[in-house]
Amino acid sequence: MQRFFERLLTMDRRIIFVVIFLALSVPIFLQIKIDIQVTSEVQILYDALNELSRGSRILVSCDYDPGSEPELQPMAESGFRYFIENDLKFIIIGLWPQGPLQANKALEMISEVNEGFVVEDGDTLYFGHDLIVVGPDTIRYGIDFINLGYQVGQELVIQRMGSSFGAAFPNDSWYGRPIGEFSIMDGLNKLSDFDFIYNLSAGYPGTYEWVQFAVDRFHVPVGAGNTAVQAPLVYPYLDTGQLSGLLGGMKGGAEFEKLVGYKGRATLSMVSQTAAHIFVILFIVIGNIAYFATRGKQSKRGL
Amino acid sequence: MNRILLSISLIIILPFVVWLAHKGPGESSVSYPPYDLVVMSTPGDSAGSITLNWFSLEGDDETAQAFPEYKILRSEAAEEPFDEIGVVSFDSPRATPKTRQFRDTTAVIGPSYFYKVSCQTAEGIIESNIYGPVQSVAQPPGEEPIEIKDIILFPPTQLRVFDTPDDNGHSITLEWKISPNDIPKSLMFNGYDIFRSTSQDGPFERVGETTGGISDQERGVKTLADGKEVRDGTSYYYYVEAKWNGKTARSNIAGPVKSRQQWFHTGRGVSLVLLGILITSILFYINYAKAGKKLFIRKIAGLEAVDEAVGRATEMGKEILFIPGIQDMNNMQTIAGLTILGRVAKMAAEYETKLDVPVSRSLVMVAAREIVKEAYLNAGRPDFYNDDMVYYLTDDQFGYAAGVDGHMMRRKPATIFYQGAFFAESLILAETGNSIGAIQIAGTAMPAQLPFFVAACDYTLIGEELFAASAYLSKEAKLLGSLKGQDVGGKLVFFSMALVFIILATIASFSDSGLIAKIARIFSVN
């Protein structure tokens, strides 16, 4: 037994590497189910979305970059999936330069078919991803969704949208056409014409600014997804009701996926992450047990 | 005994000095009458009526019963007497949740008017500011007749412009009392546009925009710095326009104002005093030590181990690997790391042990070569030096880590130093170094990486110890004196200031919370 503990103490670190690798990758394949408890802040967001009637228009603001991809990308994917399944139209913008590109990536990810797309008046616009098919649903660029790209100006962009949406985002980002050409924009003149704002944020500008300007000034409900580091900072807005739900980190993403009924990367990664975490904790415990077991022996020898 | 007296007097006098050096924010030019009355000729009313707008009194809300009404008073001169021209009762419809409006339809075109509002409350009569002179002007008719429940967009007022203090020019600060329509959570407001001109008569050009709301809570004003192509020395005029729903309302024109560069930051008086004390103290102890006075410096375990670590590499006939971080020469941590390299190189030269310094910046390569060469020269071993001991890998963080990792695995150095600025690669390097059984001595001032070095290295110089290392290793009196100086002029001062002001703040916390904010602001840097 003593020998065992001594060996354990000087264990080849490659054993640890293998365990961590397995802990992270096995759940990806096995799609293990762990029961994720849906916390109230995620439920609030889901309920708020559920109350929207069909055809409601949602502003999706992607305020993050690839650095936060593991945490926020699943929220974008499950969000889009939910919008598509429930016939909600969405308009993508970004207060971070890379945000709208991340949104494109998320759409690509959930789309099952990519096809060319002909606009009603016969003008061909070929891009390759114009038609997005998710299960039985098909959505079209410019009619059911649109990507308006990034705009400089942080919270001022929000303020500008308050008086005139077109002033803040004159053109779409895929074709550089005036937004008036797309039917999805009919009647969308200012921020308060939107029914909901879905904000994915990794810092400034982000959820804090959306709450301050969009909610407080223009009374559009905002639901947000945040990185785990960012989430505690906007937590207080939940209590005051200024924020209509919050997805915090990978765990929040996984809870949302559970509600949406789509097992995405957050759910799968949650298991991986938790498993790896538990193994690290276990290693620490084992290391200490082995340490005490051998130290006791050594001190006796010393006597 | 003397020293104790000195310390006590330091503790007592210093906070006062700091208090004196502290220059509070400039006096506000903005006035705060209880109602904040603003009066203007009604826009869109060709009959030339005048509209008054003021913030409603406390208690004037849906539940109000106690105070019956506001009296509207008018005069044709700023002095008394004012005549009552109307009343607004508390139960009348209101313009916005926080404001009241009154339309004076008896004003005639011609004379100038002055207005004020008063109200009999339980505490007595409260009167607003006197606003005027205002003249009735027949405004071009609007599309629809204006009713009292319609919201009139009022302009921001009391616009003041001044050169942004304590900066390097190219910036002018605007400060204004927000429009009465600019109410938190109001849907009826879209922010402000800033207009600028080089002459009072224009043309004015829109140079910026900003959101609504008060930015300086304490003084109740909105401030904004205009830094858009502001040329130093040019006179500018400004006005600010409130906007809502396509309507605008412009403030007074303020100016002329010129921006200029300030060499000394007046608000940083405290900073200057404290920095001055620190520098004086360091200089004093450097001289003190130069004069041959003995100074005690406590043992720093990580630095005591340097000798042993270099010795071990010698015994084992293996090399010493020195990593000066991944930042360039414009980072003090790199420079501190290189000063340590100088000491280590000298030891290595004396012990005739091979030294290996991969670097991730070209400038660091040049500097490190100079240092190592000089160290070998000083140790009397210039023949052992060779430029290839210091070599460049790549500027890239992880590319560098990959290269160094491979190097460690192949050459298996006996001793590894990590001294400088590190980021996420810290643990990648330190774990690899650990796996080959090297003695590792790390030192960095990156707080986020310290835990990883502490976990994976044998010794870690924490923050300040990195900067003290060169002095400690050299054992030179002058350098050791500077350590004593930073203890006395920095830590002791911090301690005494903190103690005195914490006591003050604690006392204040039981009586007046405004005082705490004032105390804290003494040390604010802006």
Add this chain to the structure above:
Amino acid sequence: MGDLADTFSDWYSIISAFAIWLGALNLMKISIEKVSKKQKDWFFAIATIVSFLLIVIVGFFFSGGRQFLDLGTRFDWLYRYIYSPLSATMFALLAFFVASASYRAFRARNAQATVLLLAAFIVMVGRTPFGDWMSSMLFLPEGWRISNLTNVIMNYLNVAGQRAIMIGIALGIVSTSLRIILGIERSYLGGE
């Protein structure tokens, strides 16, 4: 001050852009020496030379000049499929190293190490569902769980320690800067 700082920072950028020639030439020199002298692993030095020249030539001549970083350029292709996976993987190795370092380092050898271990342990446990599970096993009421203890450690004990470190760093930098400006510390230029 600000203008001066900007100017110096620009100077630094420009000088470092010159200096990278020294570094790059040094890298090439060492690699070529390795190949010509047929030193150990000389074959890999060829890979370094080729990949360096490849990206430099592509970057300067085949990627649209100033727009070299734009999506779809050849430089971007090299960046996306070679540089970026290499970099991301190296970064990802941290997950393994974090695990092996915590196994080895977090042992209750003495009082200090025990404190280190406990803080790390509580924070790690408090941030996973595992912590909530453990809390409910111990019948801890809501609000008095391990995650709440984690908050206390992160927001108070951790912040206090960070502050002490930051103040020390400020003093160290002032003192070192002063020594350099006064010319007492000359070892950075090799002189004693």
Add this chain to the structure above:
Amino acid sequence: MELSGEIGFWIAAFFTIGIASFLYKDNPFYKFCEAVFVGISAGYWFVSLYFQNMLPKLFDGLGITYMFGLWDEKGAIQDVLAGQWNINILHILALVLGIMMLMRLIPSIGWISRWPLSVIVGSTAGLWMVTYFQSNFLSQLRQTVIPLFDMNKIHGLAEVGTNLAAQGKLIPFDIYFGAYLGNIVLIVGTLTGLIYFYFSKEHKGALGGAAKVGIYFLMITFGASFGYTVMSRMSLLIGRLYFLFGDWLGLVR
């Protein structure tokens, strides 16, 4: 999928596995990836530094590119010739210093490179001295000057308590702690931590005791920051695994 993208995924996967193979042991596969990594990243920075530092700051800033019609904005040289001061004209000095730096290539006059080095080190020392004193020393002092008890929070506890009691919950431990002990812990931790760094007095007696408390605070800080980052480090690796199993092999979505 375009062909170049498909090939790209295979190349990316090759390098991903190559770097990861280092975990097992040093091997030729890793050596190759390492060599490519060093070369490609050095080249990446070489190109970037030219296009992002040298070209815009030196050539555009001075107006050299404008002179040759390669850029449409005037630079400092044109401004100064037109009688208007432009601080960028000082970049000429940087150009001189940069060239002095390259003198390294000629061993006999290599010592000239000490000049630009001294300029950088000297200006860094001066700038850092002031900025760090303000940002790290003064602002930390400001945040340490707080009352021992946060009366606002203590008064707030009662309200929070009744609200939560209505839902049958307790006041969270961290809120209690923050109100009563938070400030004291911050003050004691900062001051004792500072004492640990005190170099010029032997750490014994009361000072030694305080320094010891300080070390414990530092240890908690290190432990907590370590524990806090474990989660995010794991997510980095998950990202790579998804690349391998999903984007490349298509085994998972």
